[in-house]
Amino acid sequence: MLKSYPKTVLWCFLLFSAFFCTKTLAEDYPARHNFNSEWRFHLGDGDFKSPEFDSSSWRKLSLPHDWSTEGEFSKDNPTRNANLPGGIGWYIKKFSIPAEHTEKQVELEFGGIYRHSEVWINGRSLGMQYDGYTTFYHDITDYVNFGAENTVAVRVDNSEHPNCRWYSGSGIYRNTWLTFRNPLHITNWGTYITTPEVSSKKASVKIETAVKNDGKKKDFSLRTEIYGPEGNKIKQISTEKTARFKEKLKINQKIEVDSPKLWSTQRPQLYKAVSIVSSDGETKSRRETRFGIRRLRFDAEEGFFLNGKNLDFKGVCLHHEAGTLGAAVPKGVWQRRLENLRDIGCNAIRTAHNPPSQEFLDICDELGFLVMDEFVDKWENEKFADEHFREEWRDNYLNTIKRDRNHPCVVMWSVGNENLPAGSKEQNGYLKMLGGFVRYHDPTRPVVSGMRRGGDYNVEKKVENILKSCEYMDLIALNYGEQWADELAETNPDKPFVSTESYTYFNSSDKRRYAKIESAPWLDAARSDFNTGVFLWVGIDYLGESGWPKIGSKAGLFDIAGFRKASSYLYEAFWSDKPSIYAAVYKQDPDDFSKTGQWGWPNLTESWNFEDKQTADLAVYTNCKKAALYLNDKKIGEKKLADFPNGIVKFKGVSYEKGVLRAAGIENGEEVCNYELKTSGEPAKVRLTAEDTPREDGICHIRAEVVDSEGRVVKHAENELEFSADGGGEIIALSNGDVTSHRSFSETSLWSAYKGRVLCIVRVEGEKPLRIKAGSEGLESGRIQISPADSSGSNR
Known part of the structure; x- marks a missing residue:
């Protein structure tokens, strides 16, 4: 039964916050063991579940694994899956358990398998898991042989394409675990921590x-x-x-x-x-x-409060993959990506549109992100909905709730995204059923669903339909609906509003979705106490949901390599408390957006290489009271931020002169920050810089830049770079951030620069330093050494 909610809705709580292939287990029990190593893999179908089947000729690998990233790009493959193939794959692993542990119980857990997976232990089926994003586990005590060899076989069927609106990946793409328990034990996810009172x-x-x-x-x-x-x-x-x-x-x-x-x-x-x-x-x-x-605390008049402090959700939506790594993303990669978002002032994540990995939420706990934890995209009878939703949604939702409910970062649940028309009897029925189930198992958080905006029609009718469905949600949650917030507040004063999905640059009018108003929806949220904030679409460029020859969306604040884009600087100006400024040159008419999509951004460049006597129009993003421009240290202009209500300061008709263009942020007559565009010479060498130190899993990110003889990045450089690794570790991925590139994701030696740079992701292992070299024909090579002990990175 749904509860009625008072004007102030209050949630107070304390929250949550490779070993064996025929190897014998000898650790103390109960114990939880990483089960990622020593698997055999075969791409293709057959009857391989029998423990007598000899898989020794199959490829040997460690999990997590996404086989789609190893395929070839083709126009014939679904654009939803980044034009990469799916298919059917098999995984087999041998392991042994000592006979003296016969009294123990054994549990096998999979963090995520995409998709339609069936697991066998010694030839006996444990059943099907259709959803590809939910963590699930099996008690395999009655299936294993103690004191003898055991075989686990997993068949993964991702052959029906397209089955997802974005890139899903294929295979056992998250961690696996084998857990041993005594007969008397705390159950998996059996601890639930809350607080009724906090001061x-x-x-x-x-x-x-x-x-x-x-x-x-x-x-x-x-x-x-x-x-x-x-x-x-x-x-x-x-x-x-x-x-x-x-x-x-x-x-x-x-x-x-x-x-x-x-x-x-x-x-x-x-x-x-x-x-x-x-x-x-x-x-x-x-x-x-x-x-x-x-x-x-969520309040309809005052918004959202954390520990009594009023906060706006400065949020982004994120998919589960990471560019050329596909869906099998190491924790260290997510750490860098989330740190980058945090550094521009982002404080919230919507896990669009599925449960994230356990490791992802651990990082969000540690960095202080507020998370909208989403169970699923589509329910049923919708395009891209799984035909098995009805039969397994209760198990999937419950697994996610129990797994995630102790994470302090999780502040709300989302039961779905853009399902059925707002106000329809069918949608309301699902919201009542799904929301009631979630509240029963966790009454400490609000439950929402990212509601479909719908078409352009009568505003009063639109608001009426939205509010009909919001009777079954704890907040008024709507995708791309900031323009109706005032009407919603007047009609329904009992629940606050949250923008579950928002454009980054353009806004809509109350009567026209694709109005392309040059005023970010965030500004609507910032002006309204009723609107608790936004979740932008999207935080980081992602694979799929595009059209050939593109293999991904360019809607993010960061590209698929994790490099900053112009949009990230505007939101740093919006969201960060630190003084910031950024400048870029328009490659289009600064006021003509006829060729820019609603999810797009004006075409800008950070290059300052033009023809003499040419003029340039500039976009400047700042949170300072004034923005001043200097060309070769000569002041050429100054403007007040207050004169640009949308936060986009434009300098038009700036005469080009080679050298350095500096944008300076001015507070009380003093320069407090600056950003420079520099004229570069011809490419001369490759410079390698470690962006971080090796993480707990050994992951480290190295930025390769093509620079001139003065060390200035050549922003237009597209040289092909050759990478090599020697010593303690390996290169696991390369990327330049370009979603039109069809370079194989498995390529870890050759990659072309895009905007003068390439990202090299390495895994540092063992006690020896890892040495990376990157060069290109006619350029001086760059070298860097990363030490596991002293991992600041020495560059020469």
């Missing part, structure tokens, strides 16, 4: 723990220990219980935390709960759960 002085921590006993009747104790952000134990509580055979208990405990350190976007403080089940003087089960203490 600066005290927080009430409620811990619900699911304990199951698959053995004989047992007396046991559950001890929960709370550790602070610095790692010190601050409180503990114990509860005594008895569990009969096959009984599953839910045990509720409460701990008061004094002077809690709250999780916020600026200071994402994280606590840890350690749950320990003991019986007969032994530890039977132990689980660690990371969480954050924070309070959410």
Whole structure:
């Protein structure tokens, strides 16, 4: 049953915040083991599920793996999947379990398989998982042979194309885990942490723990220990219980935390709960759960509050892939991408349109992002909907809720995206069913759905239909509907508004969607307390959903390599508290957008290489009161930001002169920031720079730039660069950010520069330094050494 919501809707809670191929397991139990290594893979179909099948001639690899990235681009392949192939693939792995662990229980977990996968253990099927984005697991205790070799076989069918609106990838593209438990144990995702009361002085921590006993009747104790952000134990509580055979208990405990350190976007403080089940003087089960203490409040008149502080969602939508890496994205790659978004002032992510990886949410916890966790894109009877949605949605939604509910970053759930017309009986029925299910299992967060904007028609009727469906959502959630926020606020004052999807540059009018008004929808949100913020489409360019010869969308603030685009600088000016300024030259009439799509951006260049006596029009993005232009240190113009309500300062007819054009941000008569465009000479050498240090998984990003003899980047350079690696590690991907390039994603040696640069992603392994070299015919080569110990990167 749906609840009625008061004018102020309040959610307060504390939240969540390769070993064996015929290798014998000898670790202590219970234990969770990475199950990624020593797999065999075959692209093609057949009957390979029998444990007697010899897969030794198949390709050997480690997971995660996306086989679509290894295919050839073809106009005949679906543009939705970046013109890359799908198909059917098989994965097989051999492993052994010691005979002395016969009393243990064994669980196999897959972070994500795209899609229509079936798993066999020793020739016996565990069933089908149709959805390709949901984490799922199986109890395989009754299927494995203790003291003998076991075989797991996985068939993945991604042959029906197109089946997704964007690039999905193919295969076991996320991590896999093998877990061993005692009969008396805490269940998978069995810890649920909330807080009914949070203040600066005290927080009430409620811990619900699911304990199951698959053995004989047992007396046991559950001890929960709370550790602070610095790692010190601050409180503990114990509860005594008895569990009969096959009984599953839910045990509720409460701990008061004094002077809690709250999780916020600026200071994402994280606590840890350690749950320990003991019986007969032994530890039977132990689980660690990371969480954050924070309070959410949504108010129709004042917007969104985190720990009592009013915040706007400065958000972006993100798909699950990462350019040339496809869907199999290392954690270190997501760390760089999310750090880049955070650095421009972004504070929120919509996981469009599926659950993200567990590792993705871990990073969001650590960086302080606010996440709209989305279960699915389409429901059923919609294009690209999975025909099996009806039969498995409850399991998929519940798996995601249980997996993600302890993450402090997750602040709302989205049950779908652009399904059925607003206000229709069919949509309302789904929203009631899906939303009610989610609230039952997690009443601590609002539930929304990214509602379809619909066509252009009577505004009053449009608002009426939107509000009919919003009766079944906790917020008024709408894609591309900022222009109706005032009407919605007047008609329905009881729920705040959230822009679940927004254009980055253009706005619509209340009667015309493709009006191309040069005023970002973010500005509507910034002016309104009723509108809690936006989720831009999109944060980063993505693969698919385009037309040949493009293989991806260019709507992002960053390109598919993760390099900044002009749009990122405008949003840094909008979102960041730090003074910022940026300048670029129009390659079009600065006021004519007839050839620019609604999701597009004006055609700009950062090059300052033109013909003498030519004039240029410039776009300047700043959050400073004034923007001044200097050409070779001579002031040539100054304008007030206040004279440009859309935040886009335009300088027209600037006379070109080779050298340095500097845009300066002025506050109180002083220059507080600047951005330079420089005339470059001919390409002379390749410069390598480490953008980060090797992460926990060894991932490091190296930027290769084509520069002139003075070290200035040649923005128009397209030289083909040759990369090589030597020492402790390897190159795992190259990318230049160009979505029209058809260079094989498997290519890790040769890549052409685009806008004068290429990104080289490496994995540093072992104790030896990794040496990278990049060169091009006629250019001086660049070299860099990355050390696992001292990984700042030495460049020569």
